[in-house]
Amino acid sequence: MQRKKILVYAYAISPTRGSEYSVAWNYVSEMSKENELVVLYGTSGEHMGDIAELESYLIENPIPNTKFIAIKPNKLSTLLNSLNRMGIFPYTFYFAYRVWQKQVYRIAKKIVIKEQFDLIHYLGPIGYRTPGYLWKINLPYMWGPIGGTNNVSLKLMGALSVIGKLKFGFRSIINSYQLRFNRLIKKAIIRTDILLTATTNVQKDILYYYNKYSIYYPENSIINTGKCNIIKFKESKLKLIWIGNIIEGKALIILLRSLVKIRNRSAIELHVVGDGPLRRKLQKYSEINDLQNCIIWHGAVQRGQVFNLLNDVHLNIVTSVSEGNPTTIWEAMSQGVPTMSLDHCGMHDTICDKCGIKIPILSLDQVINDIAINIEGFLGDRGELIRLSNGVYVCAKDYTYGKRKLFFEDMYDLAILNWKKDSNIRNDSYCIERQ
Numbered sequence: 001m002q003r004k005k006i007l008v009y010a011y012a013i014s015p016t017r018g019s020e021y022s023v024a025w026n027y028v029s030e031m032s033k034e035n036e037l038v039v040l041y042g043t044s045g046e047h048m049g050d051i052a053e054l055e056s057y058l059i060e061n062p063i064p065n066t067k068f069i070a071i072k073p074n075k076l077s078t079l080l081n082s083l084n085r086m087g088i089f090p091y092t093f094y095f096a097y098r099v100w101q102k103q104v105y106r107i108a109k110k111i112v113i114k115e116q117f118d119l120i121h122y123l124g125p126i127g128y129r130t131p132g133y134l135w136k137i138n139l140p141y142m143w144g145p146i147g148g149t150n151n152v153s154l155k156l157m158g159a160l161s162v163i164g165k166l167k168f169g170f171r172s173i174i175n176s177y178q179l180r181f182n183r184l185i186k187k188a189i190i191r192t193d194i195l196l197t198a199t200t201n202v203q204k205d206i207l208y209y210y211n212k213y214s215i216y217y218p219e220n221s222i223i224n225t226g227k228c229n230i231i232k233f234k235e236s237k238l239k240l241i242w243i244g245n246i247i248e249g250k251a252l253i254i255l256l257r258s259l260v261k262i263r264n265r266s267a268i269e270l271h272v273v274g275d276g277p278l279r280r281k282l283q284k285y286s287e288i289n290d291l292q293n294c295i296i297w298h299g300a301v302q303r304g305q306v307f308n309l310l311n312d313v314h315l316n317i318v319t320s321v322s323e324g325n326p327t328t329i330w331e332a333m334s335q336g337v338p339t340m341s342l343d344h345c346g347m348h349d350t351i352c353d354k355c356g357i358k359i360p361i362l363s364l365d366q367v368i369n370d371i372a373i374n375i376e377g378f379l380g381d382r383g384e385l386i387r388l389s390n391g392v393y394v395c396a397k398d399y400t401y402g403k404r405k406l407f408f409e410d411m412y413d414l415a416i417l418n419w420k421k422d423s424n425i426r427n428d429s430y431c432i433e434r435q
Contacts, residue, residue, distance in 0.1 A: 131188030144196030246276030
């Protein structure tokens with residue numbers, strides 16, 4: 001394994017937050033052990049430019065072989081993002097982000113002149129719609145894993161509010177247009193030496209729309225595997241956990257509507273971990289439907305507390321109408337907790353019969369009923385939960401960061417090889433034109 005110097009693009013990164021933040025943090029923490037990293041980032045907090053959290057952490061906990069460079073938004077980026085920061089019009093973020101990406105490109109060009117790098121890795125965010133400009137730099141380039149090509153199933157639209165339907169309907173229209181006609185995305189994908197796709201469906205979309213072969217690989221994995229708390233299976237209550245931002249796309253309402261259908265709700269304890277604009281509305285729904293006694297609303301918590309909660313629960317539930325691979329799957333796997341999820345997106349690829357349950361999507365009512373039926377089944381059969389928990393540890397071996405590091409190293413070598421081949425082709429074409 002040859003040590004490499006890598007320029008890493010990771011817009012959001014944090015040691016305490018989940019989702020995209022943890023994807024980047026886990027990568028840096030592990031890959032820096034055998035490589036030298038220069039990490040370009042934009043936030044460790046809620047909004048672009050919120051970097052105090054990471055800067056403060058690194059003072060006490062520096063990471064060897066790693067240099068973090070915060071790209072602070074300029075006046076135009078800050079202005080464009082102001083309406084998003086105030087919660088008035090979130091979509092202005094994408095205009096601000098495009099300007100910020102150009103800042104990153106200008107700074108990166110200066111860095112690669114002064115320092116010698118083996119390659120560039122655009123790590124995050126996962127969305128394919130924001131390719132940035134680092135692919136223009138004449139170095140081996142790896143992008144991904146990427147996602148976001150999928151649209152919300154029409155069968156799940158009933159779980160959304162009127163505003164949610166409009167939002168995701170608009171997203172589907174824009175997404176379909178960008179997949180077909182966005183020239184910047186097409187140029188970036190074609191230029192990329194190694195492209196990773198976070199789900200098999202995204203892999204198929206990239207091949208179909210761009211005739212580009214990519215390698216399927218989930219965007220996150222497991223850092224540490226804990227020990228399963230066997231005692232918890234003897235407890236009388238069935239403990240469930242739902243983790244995520246309480247927003248339309250995460251669709252917590254689907255799980256709540258399933259719980260309403262269960263008669264013996266007193267035997268259930270649901271832990272809702274996360275916060276968001278729909279929290280009060282869903283708490284009100286819970287009160288109206290007599291669910292308040294079986295739900296504990298934790299709000300936003302530190303990642304360490306998430307693992308403590310996972311160690312005490314029996315089943316993780318994912319109800320998202322659109323996802324890549326939610327970080328909660330890997331966090332649950334690390335604690336031997338099986339996951340029940342809708343059978344789509346990254347969950348379709350990651351969860352199997354050994355380690356979880358996939359709910360087919362035939363209609364919204366069917367999804368709600370199937371979730372309720374499975375929960376009722378676990379109320380009477382803890383042995384099945386134990387079987388799935390044991391299966392989690394078997395499946396988890398395929399998703400450890402030890403294997404992930406080896407995979408990335410192989411991909412880096414291949415990216416460098418592909419870049420050299422393409423460089424030879426470009427040079428040969430130039431010589432022919434000159435003649």
